[in-house]
Amino acid sequence: MIQPSMHMPSTTARQPLGELLVQRGVLTPQQLRQALDHQAGNDHRSLLGEVLVEMGYATDQQVMEVLAEGYGIPCVEQVARVADPRIIEVLPRDFIEEHKVLPLFLVRSVLTVAVSEPSNLYLVEEIARRTGHEVQIVAAASAEIESAISAWLPAANVFVIDDIYEDIAEEDFSVIERQVTELADLEQVAGHGPVVKLVNFIIYSAVQEGASDIHIEPDDQSLRVRYRVDGRLYEKISPPYRMHAAISSRIKIMSNLDISERRLPQDGDFNVMLEGRPIDLRVSTMPGKYGEKVVIRIIDSESNRIGLDQLGFGPRMLEQWKQLIEQPNGVILVTGPTGSGKSTTLYSVLGQISSDELNISTIEDPVEARIPGINQSQVNQRAGFTFASAMRSMLRQDPDILMVGEVRDAETASICTQAALTGHLVYSTLHTNDAPSAVTRLCNLGIEPYLVAATLRGVLAQRLVRKICPHCAEPWSPDDRTSEAVLRACRDIDGAQRGAGCSHCRRTGFAGRLGIFELLVPDERFLDGVAGGATLQALRGMLDGMDFMSLWEDGLQKVAAGLTTPDEVLCATRL
Secondary structure, three states: OOOOOOEEOOOOOOOHHHHHHHHHHOOOHHHHHHHHHHHHOOOOOOOOHHHHHOOOOOOHHHHHHHHHHHHHOOOOHHHHHOOOOOOHHHOOOOHHHHHOOOEEEEEEEEEEEOOOOOOOHHHHHHHHHOOOOEEEEEOOHHHHHHHHHHHHOOOOOOOOEEOOOOOOHHHHHHHHHOOOOOOHHHHHHHHOHHHHHHHHHHHHHHHHHHOOOEEEEEEEOOEEEEEEOOEEEEEEEEEOOOHHHHHHHHHHHHHOOOOOOOOOEEEEEEEEEEEEEEEEEEEEEEEOOOOOOOEEEEEHHHHOOOOHHHHOOOHHHHHHHHHHHOOEEEEEEEEEEOOOHHHHHHHHHHHHOOOOOOOEEEEEEOOOOOOOOOOOEEOOOOOOEOOOHHHHHHHOOOEEEEEOOOOOOOOHHHHHHOOOOOOEEEEEEEEEOOOOOOHHHHHHHHOOHHHHHHHHHEEEEEEEEEEEEOOOOEOOOOOOOOOOHHHHHOOOOOEEEEEEOOHHHHHEEEEEEEEEEEEEEOOHHHHHHHHHOOHHHHHHHHHHHHOOOOOOHHHHHHHOOOOHHHHHHHHHOOO
């Protein structure tokens, strides 16, 4: 085994740091004496260089340049610019933060590391031991290293996918000859080339195919990887079962999770760069009978930034919605089950109304897309930064428009209502099956009916349905499997189509999704009913005299336009 070696700093006799600084004209002899006295009074618990910087007699960079000259090593400025982000992985995150070191690059098995204490030979030896590489050190100011760490470590688990193989040969899996059970084995195998390439391929192809989730599921001596595309799961690949431990460990390492913990669920996240854009990935692990199931949620900011015209609104409803979102105050809600596209709709709204003249702030869990000009914050439950506490703080930030990711509890609902009453426009989401149910949900959360009536400006309920693949669309005609409900609904519809299935849509007949909507803009009669505590059934009865189109009716219009199928609408709207 090749032992790691080091390029040590010169150990020849050196002048003291203070004398070198005086010779360079950085210090005066009097300043040096004052600094030495200060250091002595502090029982030498601080290095002379630290004392000089603290007293303002020298800069961190000046001290480091003299130290580097004394030790015969280079001094580097702006280390963040010369560092290779892929090399930062060679040292653990906590080690880098604790010792203020930064791996810069690896060339021919020689690892160059920036350090702020070139005299600490034990630190250099530890880096060589941990990495297994020959180590060459360069000096850098501690402030420069800290700046680089703060720049890189928030994205320390960012992996650039630049080595993807469409086909992975069977022999590539042969590096793992046995079931891996020990922690040391897992760490070693998870870093093997074939495992890294396989995980990269899984993530890369999922993003390329527009998947929202990746499911890695072990079974009895089998392993399958499934993608959720357009709301449906399908199997992508089935690696050998013996790969499971290494794959899950690799994903845990990328997510900063504990690879030794396999009995409890864990949650983490990491990022990848794909074709120049960042992709956020949220990781969840769950112990099972045959091993841990791993689910990766893909949050592609590009896919969430869609214009209002692309969501699937009909012309009339789109005009109503645009008028509604420009209200000066009140509460506007978007409702639907998980995965119905509520966040995408709200992001489209924020993109539509964003203006230099408005202070627009959001509180989300999580932030799924960055929107220029919008002040976005993310919930942190562990730190006590909840929707309610964030809302209270946001209201002290002079906002014009607020977007709250979800009204989950009575406190958040109350603060949203109070904000609307004091002249703010509040957007948020609720989990309800239709638009009228949002009214009763707010009342169930403890909001007085008269306050709901005073603040509610509109409710948009929505679902997502799959779009017919344009490459294989053909006229639809019922067959033996067509349900009676679909036949009754489509009796008077002309122009219905279906997808026959082709290579563009993986033989499914569908490609992409669009929304179906119902928009409730309450009139005076409806608001009087709300204020009077009308039941949900009574509120639904009031819709007959209003300009209101249900989810089912909007879906049938899209069927008639040849955009989706009757079965898709029936499946999405069935309560």
